[in-house]
Amino acid sequence: MATYLPGVVADPKPGPYRELIEQARRSDSEYGRIWELFAYQSDFTIHMGRFTHGLLRQPASISPGLRELVAACTSYQNECGFCTQAHAAAAATLLGSEPLVWQALRDVDSAPLDEKTKALLRFTAKLTRQLPAVGAGDVDALRAAGWDDDAIYYAITTCALFNFYNRWITATGVPEMSREAHARQGHQLATRGYIRD
Amino acid sequence: MAFRPETAVHLRALAETLLRGPNALTSAERESIAAFVSSRNDCTFCYLSHRAAAAHHSGGDYSFVDAVTSGNHAAPVTPKLRALLAIAGKVQQGGKQVTTDDVARARAEGATDVEIHDTVLIAAAFCMFNRYVDGLATWTPADPAAYDPMGKRMAAQGYIGVSPAQRQAEVSQAPR
Numbered sequence: 001m002a003t004y005l006p007g008v009v010a011d012p013k014p015g016p017y018r019e020l021i022e023q024a025r026r027s028d029s030e031y032g033r034i035w036e037l038f039a040y041q042s043d044f045t046i047h048m049g050r051f052t053h054g055l056l057r058q059p060a061s062i063s064p065g066l067r068e069l070v071a072a073c074t075s076y077q078n079e080c081g082f083c084t085q086a087h088a089a090a091a092a093t094l095l096g097s098e099p100l101v102w103q104a105l106r107d108v109d110s111a112p113l114d115e116k117t118k119a120l121l122r123f124t125a126k127l128t129r130q131l132p133a134v135g136a137g138d139v140d141a142l143r144a145a146g147w148d149d150d151a152i153y154y155a156i157t158t159c160a161l162f163n164f165y166n167r168w169i170t171a172t173g174v175p176e177m178s179r180e181a182h183a184r185q186g187h188q189l190a191t192r193g194y195i196r197d
Numbered sequence: 198m199a200f201r202p203e204t205a206v207h208l209r210a211l212a213e214t215l216l217r218g219p220n221a222l223t224s225a226e227r228e229s230i231a232a233f234v235s236s237r238n239d240c241t242f243c244y245l246s247h248r249a250a251a252a253h254h255s256g257g258d259y260s261f262v263d264a265v266t267s268g269n270h271a272a273p274v275t276p277k278l279r280a281l282l283a284i285a286g287k288v289q290q291g292g293k294q295v296t297t298d299d300v301a302r303a304r305a306e307g308a309t310d311v312e313i314h315d316t317v318l319i320a321a322a323f324c325m326f327n328r329y330v331d332g333l334a335t336w337t338p339a340d341p342a343a344y345d346p347m348g349k350r351m352a353a354q355g356y357i358g359v360s361p362a363q364r365q366a367e368v369s370q371a372p373r
Contacts, residue, residue, distance in 0.1 A: 004300045007310025040314070044214045051207035058203070079293055127332050132239035134331055156332035157204060164325035170292030171284070171317045 012039035065094030089186020249348020
């Protein structure tokens, strides 16, 4: 399955993503075709990688596992199969349960999560789907649920970032990988992060 | 963007590359796409500031950007840009709305894959910036004239190394 923009796929710039693609092709292994977008405009995507890594991994009062869950929840709401699979797998590794992650995505009300985490996921869904309706009252509700401003900042910014990624890769036609490849890649994201340069 | 400066520095670098870096689309066109998407997302701060930046890439003339954001895509909006805006509008709704037909239509109007990609990139990036700004309840004047000095600086100097205090000062100097 090709992406919509062969002119972009055919023109990877020298750098870590082109090397990753070449390596995967040599060993005939499946790779995330988001790499082709990263390889195409490296002066831009070098910032994306560093930004993503800092946002999802640097010390903050919300754990990296819950930040990955916010990323997966945003992607699920936007029906971005690739990002949902990738970040659900990363969240499953960091939180220690794949069924919990998928239940949280499919039906937050019935998921065995505390009310504080449910409030965060409901807020993520609202910011993704009902942008202009989000206001100070929604942030106050998160504070009342027990989140501090640092955690709220990370949740909002992660949700915003995945509203970018979901559109960038679905509009350019990046397809989902197999379940096995996503599980492998998600584990990599969980353990080694997002900086490739 | 003052709360976590280590995050904000990357966001400013992204804006600089997207809107002012070397590109087949002019900065006026790219800032207009940013204003168009922000307006569709009802993000007043991003809409009015990028509207002003687009105008200052055209010598302070707002007619081009206002034609783009009004959705009344007659002249001076070219057929190629009109096709790219159709894609940007669908990206704003959700990336899955964009089909191979939309891409083919833009190609038929003379857009390259690079220009189509960059349009998607800018539209998607503003779906991020708009949520960042709205979710964090950034302070937002309602008067379009208040954004003119900011747009002038965004067009002339760009996005790197500008502090929130400087942005606030720009708006307080604006004609009322």
